[in-house]
Amino acid sequence: MANIVIGVTGGIASYKAIDLTSKLIQNGHSVRVVLTDNTLEFVTPLAFQAISRNHVYIDTFKEEDPSVISHIHIGEWADVILVVPATANTIGKLANGIYDNMLLNVLAATNKPVIIAPAMNVFMLEQPPVQKNIEYLKSIGYRFLDSEVGFLACGYIAKGRLADTASIIEYMNHILEDRVNKPLTGKKVLITAGPTREKIDPIRYITNISSGKMGYSLAKVANHLGADVTLVSGPVNIEKPDGVTVIDVVSTDDMFQAVKLHMNADIGIFSAAVSDYTPKVVSENKMKKDKKQEHLTLELKETTDILQYVGSNNKDMYVVGFAAETHDVERYAREKLKRKNADCIVMNDVSRKDIGMNSDENEVMMIFKDGGDLRIPKSHKDKIAERILETVIERVE
Structure with a gap:
């Protein structure tokens, strides 16, 4: 049985959360x-307290148990959080980082799965800002249970009705x-993907041909294995x-x-093809061709070595780097493993036209730093990602 937090927001469908609480209690959940x-304005705390047989939380600053900070403790206690119903107001605040009530503070202080079930007037639901907020929240990991078509409080028969309790x-x-018996459940995985761009002037830049597909495959697989995945992505079309x-x-x-802000990950996989150099000076205006000047000299400086920084400054992260080489591939990869202080280097030959970038x-x-090599034969990048993560999990364990 699971620990479930129900967050109820101020809409006419709020009363339905009482039935949801009752059904979950009947199913043996806390x-x-x-x-x-x-x-x-719509329901009373007493109804929820009587059914859940637990204290109902309303005030962020009312700390009835001095041994814990309530809005943090609740999120840690939960296995899953349900926001039922979710109003346009709450969705908008959450999408824009406004945490001005108890529920929003709980959501800000948890890394557990959050399921949001919107309920509102059809025209409110279809408003571009509301849809934009929903899409943004989906992109950062919130799950949404779509509204149903039905009779709304305003009298319309349209989309916007809260999903039924059984759904x-x-x-x-x-x-x-999905979170049970998955080897990365409770683990944080940080992945970098794609190319980076170094500006020369407002419209020109230095970059490479990385598509980001490998990193995105790794992110999908890690999420499927139960991990809390943060994907730092350069410009891609995926x-x-x-x-x-x-x-x-x-x-x-x-x-x-971005990587520095997420150094608390358990596993870091750095598959991005980052630029090694960036222009010393970036022109504020578009650089014009000078007919008197036959050659243009562009002065570059080194960028920060992200993999080396992580390898030297992480605490308990298992660090996996990528070595994309065109010649002496294995030699350069083994040197990179030592130089970057990584736990593993994934080596691939990008001179081949049939694989790689x-x-x-x-x-x-x-x-591997602790010895041994593993060759993974040519396959779709999703399959390569599965094998890489399976192997990393074995090594970490």
Whole structure:
């Protein structure tokens, strides 16, 4: 049985959360309820307290148990959090980092799965800002249970009706089952992917042909294995994986700053093809061709070595780097393993046209700091990602 937090927001469908609480208790789950201030206009805390047989949380600053900080403790206690119903107001605040009530503070202080079930007038639901907020929250890992078509409080028969209790419980069980017996459940995985761009002037930049496909495959597989995945991605044309927190960056320094903020990961896989050099001076205006000047000299400086920084400054992260080489591939990869202080280097020959950068397939060899190599034959990058993560899990364990 699971520990479930139900967050109830102030909409006409709030009363349905009482039935949801009852059904979950009947199914043997432990339930704690958090209400927003606006919810009190529709339902009372006593109804939830009587059914859940637990204290109902409303006030962020009312700490009844001095041994814990409630909004943090609740999120840690939960196996899953349900926001039922979710109003446009709460969705908008959550998407924009506004944490001004107890429920929003609980959501800000948890890394557990959050399922959001919107309920509102059809025209509110279809508003571009509301849809934009929903899509953004999906992109950073929040799960949404779509509204149903039905009779709305405003009198319309249209989309916007809260999903029924059975559907909410079924979806919740699916999320919980996905987290059971998955080897990366409870683990944080940091992945970098794609190219970086170093500006020369407002419209020109230095980059490479990396598509980001390998990193995105790794992110999808890690998420499927139960991990809390953060994907730091350079500019790519790939759909964001469901359930993965994606941080979009452009330059190597952007990527470095994002990686530094997520150094608490258990596993770090650095597959991005970062630029080794960046222009010393970036022109504020478009550089014009000078007919008197036959050659243009562009002065470059080294960028921060992200993999080396992580290898030298992490605490308990298992560090996996990638070595994309065109000649003396194995020699350079083994040197990189030592130089970067990584636990593993994934080596691939990008001089081949049938694998590697911008291809759907790859062929790699994993070289380990504690000894041993593993060759993974040519396969689709999703399959390569599965084998890499299976092997890393074995090594970490």
